Amino acid sequence: MSLLFKQRGAAGANQRKLGLFAKVIAFFVGNIRHWLAALGDIWRDPIPSILTVAVLGVSLTLPSIMYVVAKNAQSVEQHWQSAAEISLFLHTDLSEKQLQTFIKQVELHPKVEKVVFVSNEQALSEFEQLSGFGDALSLLDSNPLPNVLIVVPLADYAFASPAADLLTEFEQMREVEFGKLDIEWLRRLNAVLNLIKDTMGSLGLLLCISVVLIVGNTIRLSIINRKEEIEVLKLVGATDGFIQRPFLFTGLWYGFFGGLIAWLSIELMLYYLSGSIVTIADLYQSDFRLAGLSVSEMINLLLMSMGLGLSGSYLVVRKQILLIEPDSSI
Amino acid sequence: MIRFEQVSKSYSGGVQALQKISFHIQPGEMAFLTGHSGAGKSTLLKLISIMERPSAGHVFINGHDLSKVNRKQIPFVRRDIGMIFQNHRLLRDNTIFDNVALPLVIEGYGLKAIRKRVETALDKVGLLDKARYYPNMLSGGEQQRVGIARAVVNTPPILLADEPTGNLDPKLSLEIMRLFEDFNSVGTSVLIATHDLGLIARMKYRTLTLTRGRMVQDGLEASGANGVES
Structure with missing residues (x-):
């Protein structure tokens, strides 16, 4: 695919006969390669990545805990509806x-x-x-x-x-x-629960935004760190899309690991709390048990955190890579 | 192949880097571009690879006006131009093989084709046995040869070199120049910017001489040019 030299393809220099199937395969292979390469980059320079992922994990844990609390509160509330x-x-x-x-x-x-x-x-x-x-x-x-x-x-x-x-x-x-x-206490309980839910919703939103910003900033820094490499890539004819891809995948990985940490910390926390919850529930003669995240909720958490990571990197990658142009000495 | 028509380039702040440059390098021609540091050699090369845009005039490659090439098309223009730099511009964290393979990976070649072409290119510059090394394990001359292998690995019709022998001793410089002659002999147009006048004098190729942004000489000999010191 030569822009300036129509004859290049015919001369065989750039000739590539790829069927649709081969192209689809090449697309997926290429993406998987980038995906793994991004993981390799994280592995090679683990300290900033670990810090970022840890911050993401904590940021994601808070809204997830709120979700778990809201979920359990709801089940308690349903229990009380019969009141x-x-x-x-x-x-x-x-x-x-x-x-x-x-x-x-x-x-x-x-x-x-x-x-x-x-x-x-x-x-x-x-x-x-x-x-x-x-x-x-x-x-x-x-x-x-x-x-x-x-x-x-x-x-x-x-x-x-x-x-x-x-x-x-x-x-x-x-x-x-x-x-x-006894209706007043039910009304009050409902109002309080709604307040708690709304608070959690807005706090969750804020924390999700912070995840996007954290990923964005980390990716921005790593782009700046790899300025030289990006310049070389641009010099040898890499499209912006090609240069962007590894960073987008890195964002995806950050999201994935952050989500994983959030899930692990929730599970640990529930395990830690379950003992005291059982004691309280027994004192109130209730068979209430703390419910954790189900498998589908866990997958949702991971998908959501990956989505947040991806959007965080997407936000900065385009602009940041446009800013880097090879210009020092050709 | 490369044609400049009344090309001027001024940078912000009023620095006039190039003034009304016109020349034409034929397909398959090899030429030197010479002049003092700051005479505009690098700017001229940057206009060909669209790292800069001219303030006035037009640059043509193979009859295509580069001013009509938009931002998104720039990478595809650069794939047709092999570029060699004084400081090699190799990726330190990648092996020699991966460095040379980069243009092919970007174009989406298959693994088999990549291996074949990279080995051919490395063989050509005599570094096939060091494919698994990293750039900092090689000498300056070897690194430059890796840069050349990367520039020619996708057999571009145009080769640009900016002070390719800047850091090398005369013997190594001549070796590098012989490589360029080899590529030229198979039909690649080669434009080499250098201030190594001794080297140019030995090689007998067309020489474009720049002084303060103006083309003062376009011909075979450079040593007698006005305003150029050796």
Whole structure:
């Protein structure tokens, strides 16, 4: 492919007969070669690379930890969503028949998902087991606890205000002594969780930007370090694309190793924390377990960090390589 | 092959490097470019390899006006020009083989073709047995020969050399010049910038003499040229 000498190709000097298949193969081989060469460059000059990769790892660990925390918080929150239940405390003077009719009536209510009836005996025995007042309770001559009907509203009515409306509706019924719906704390929890999520989102964004900038700056420095080599490449007719490629691949590698470090540190951290989480969960009688990153999330993390590394290098490579022109002595 | 038409080059700050230079080097011709340091030799070579653009006038290679070559096409022009530098400009971290192979790798040759061509080029400059060495393990003359092998490995029709013998003793210089003659004898146009007038006098080739950016002589002999000291 000679620009100035049409006859060069015909003369055989530059003649290359490549089919489409061979070209595709050559393209991939060329790219793989560059990809490995970039790894080799990192290996040959490891100190700046290790430092960069470590910084990237830490930068990526923070948003990933936030992601893990948000994910676990969500599972806890879902657990607490069932707290949007309405407890109806019934009058103690209802007959068995009245009770059954009332339960049926509430169950058939169009806004109700399901009901759970907790009789006063059930409640008492549960209380005996959990409170440790077993012996003291046996001194009581009658059961002081009321029958309780736990009403789970349909998902559409589980939010704060429709659930409160539903509660007032049930409280109007004459079988109900009073109802209880602890909604304020749920609202507050939701608000706090949203705040935490938004904070994490913006912090994560900032840290991702910092990854792009760190990779960009490292690549910029390594381009400046290899100024002489780039000049020679330009002198012997390398296109800008050819010169850019190894640096782009280096950015990709930085992203990959940074992501790997982030993943490892998350796993270590989870391992370190899991003990204390289990203790807390046991104290709260919860079977909550800290969930780490799944395989697909891990692959996403790696792909994302590689993408960030690539975009970081892409940002600087083009401009920086344009700036280097061979001009000292020809 | 290389034609200059009223080419002037001034750098910012008003330094006039070249003034109204015109000459034509025929295909297959070998010529010397001489003059004091600062006479504009390097600038002239830079205009051919488009490291600089002329302020006025036109440079043609093989009838193509270089002012019509855009930034993206420059690499392809340079692939047709073998360039040799006084300071060799070899990559220190690469072996001799890899240095010489560079132009071929850039053009996307296959491994087999690369090996064949690099070995031919290294054989030509007598360094085939040092293909696995690194540049700093070679002497100055050997490094220069590696530079020449790199310049000719893709058999370019034009060879430019800027003070190729600048750091070499007379015997080595002559060896290098013989190499250029060999390449010239197979049809390559060769333009060598040098201030080694003794060497030029021995070689009997066309000599372009520059003084303060002007072409003062274009002919066979350089030693009698006005304003040129030996």
